[in-house]
Amino acid sequence: MLTPVVMAGGKGSRLWPLSRQLNPKQFLKLCGDFTLLQQTLARLEGLDVAVPVIICNEEHRFIVAEQLRQSRITNADIFLEPVGRNTAPAIALAAIKARMDGHDPLLLVLAADHYIENQEVFRQAVMQAKKLAGQGKLVTFGIVPKHAETGYGYIQRGEELGNGSYRVAGFVEKPDLVTAQGYLAGGDYYWNSGMFMFKASVYLRELAEFRPDILDVCEKSLEEAHKDLDFIRVDAATFAQCPEDSIDYAVMEKTQEGVVVPLDAGWSDIGSWSALWEIGDKDEQGNVCKGDVLALETHNSLIHAEHKLVATLGVDNLVVVETKDAVLVAHKDRVQEVKKIVEALKNDGRHEHMNHREVYRPWGIYDSIDNGNRYQVKRITVKPGAKLSVQLHHHRAEHWIVVSGTAMVTNGEDQFLVTENQSTYIPIGQVHCLENPGVIPLELIEVQSGSYLGEDDIVRLKDQYGRA
Template identity: 70%
Template sequence: MITPVIMAGGSGSRLWPLSRQLRPKQFLPLTGEGTMLQETLKRLAPLEHRSPLLICNEEHRFLVAEQLRQQGITDARILLEPEGRNTAPAIALAALKAVAEDPEALMLVLAADHLIRDVARFHESVDHAQTLAEQGQLVTFGVVPTHAETGYGYIQRGEEQGSFGFRVKRFVEKPDRITAEDYLNAGDYYWNSGMFLFSAKRYLEELECFQPAMVNACRDALAGASQDLDFTRLDAEAFKACPADSIDYAVMERTRYASVVPLDAGWSDIGSWSALWEVSDRDAQGNVCHGDVMLHDSHDLLVHAEHRLVATVGVEDLVVVETKDAVLVARKGRAQEVKKIVSRLKDEGRTEQTNHREVYRPWGVYDSIDSGNRYQVKCITVKPGAKLSVQMHHHRAEHWVVVSGTAKVTIGETTRLVCENESTYIPIGQVHALENPGKIPLELIEVQSGSYLGEDDIVRFNDRYGRC
């Protein structure tokens, strides 16, 4: 039986400012009602499979858990990487887990941030790949190219293997424009999708031949792992000793068992704003609009407005993205270069690279409304039944005003209910906690004042989400 393995890491920097380090594109609803991760999970529904195994970064663990909960998925396993070591070790971890459950397990390895429009055709390709995987082949899905794309690697097919697959002749890097056109005209090249189906045991056997240190480090990281709520935490030191490499370089380009099954199902990795424009529904002028947008004499635009009216006059071939704290304007043909802005933000230590103004937490969300010298104002929303950690601050006091719902507030040894239009005050250095005991979201305004207002001025004494 197939074990789905969902790779949910990655920063999605090319879709800044919507995608941020702490909320990258796989956790955003870019192409449907659900997020990219949720759409990936929905795609599995008709397949006969075991509970999915997700691999994600430590900092995204609560996002993954919440989006699984929204989908009604309660049996998924979540592996936390203490730091990214590329795809080969991540898949090795999943393979070791799968083999422990079933020595004959097949793994369907998928990225959490891909679009597949024709799900039925995708399932057909999975069926074809499963036949080859059961014969010991390491199968990759080669996307039938629709144009001469320079942003993807390519796979050249070799001789036929069965009725629907081919042996891999070679993998090639991202080409220049002329080479990409040659590949398209040749007819035997596919885009490298980064999706795979193979026996977990065969993958480990091949990886052990080419990268034995990687397999040993992954075994040690799992042997020293601990369970934390819904998450499996790897032994950090053991995993950091693991060599970093992609599955293509570590295994697929070196094994004699590499096969490719064509995939013609409307696939895209949504790797840039221009790629999102290409796969989105457009109006008669070629525009893709989201939110409060007003256009005049404008065409071939992607305009994404999150929080206010965005208007354009007499422009073309642009990407315009507005969020609460940043606005991007770029030529559509140069949208890949957005990552250079993200690099500058990172180098300058600016928060716009890391977080939105709205920051998601396991208990809810807060929106940093305003800040200045010695003060900061937040709108805090706490989910029903959720509780913030028992904590204190060395450098700031806090004033809370309840806007809607009921807050259960603990200050020192005293606990009381604070209702709508009521307020409370937490002095500097006072241990306190906030809980929503009701059945509707609790919304309150928090005014912080003090000499230092950073999020690292939190001393946690007790936390139901394991963050102490």
């Protein structure tokens, strides 16, 4: 039986403004009705797999939990990385945990943000890799290249082992165009997909040989780990001391047991808006359009409308992306540089690189619909049975107006119901709480007023989601 280990970290810079730091691409519905994380889990159907292990950032934990719930996966192990340390330590956590539990599974390591068009070919490659991994090999999946790509690392194949698999002759960094053209012509190089399969014990053995410092820190951080709701929290202080390294550098480039299985299944890491255009369904003018789009005399462009009508006229080879709080217009040949915009937003002290206007929380969602000097207006939706933390604010007061549903409000020593078209007021410094005791979503308008309105002016006194 395989244990999927899904790497769900990410910074959310290359697909801005749709992708943000707190809501990166693996959690978005970029190509279909499901997010990339959900698609990654769905393509495991038909394989003999155990409950998946998800490794994600602390700040993404509730998004991951909610998307697993939507996929009807309720008992996954979700590891929270207090700081990012790249793939070698992350995979080590999953392998060590399996061995601590007395198991030695085959780990199928996948990225949560990849797109694979042909699911059946993917599953066939997994079954091929399973035989090799069962023999103690460390298997990587090499993508059969379609063109001379300079944005990927490459894997060179060596001796054939049968059934179309090969020993790994070497890994190479992202090449220049001439070198990539040579790789393509030679036929013995594959794109490095970042997907792997091996026994937990074999990976830990190789890590102990080549990077014992990483293994030591990961073991110690797991010794002090504890369960928190759906999550496994490793010891933050210990894990922060872990060296940062990828599995490629730490193990795969050094091991003598590396094997590559070719994969030709319509793979993409969706590393830019142009990559999304390449895999998208195009109209007769070569445009990929999503949302309310009117494209006149427009060619070879990607136009993505989230909330408003987006109209184009007489343009070619553009990317236009509209969200509630930002619009991107870029030449398709320059979209690899979108991260420059993200860096500029950071340097200017703006917030549009961090999150969308709509922000998901474990209890529901809020939408910052208006703000100005000393005020902010939010539309808040609380799921049935959900409860916000018991909290107070030092710098702002809040007015709540219920639009639909029923709110159970704690306001200081008082607790009472507020129903549709009723309101209440929370003074500065007052301990308060909001709960939805009903069976339908609670919707309300919150008007904040005060000298400081940042989210860090929340003093949580008690919280059922472990944030106090």
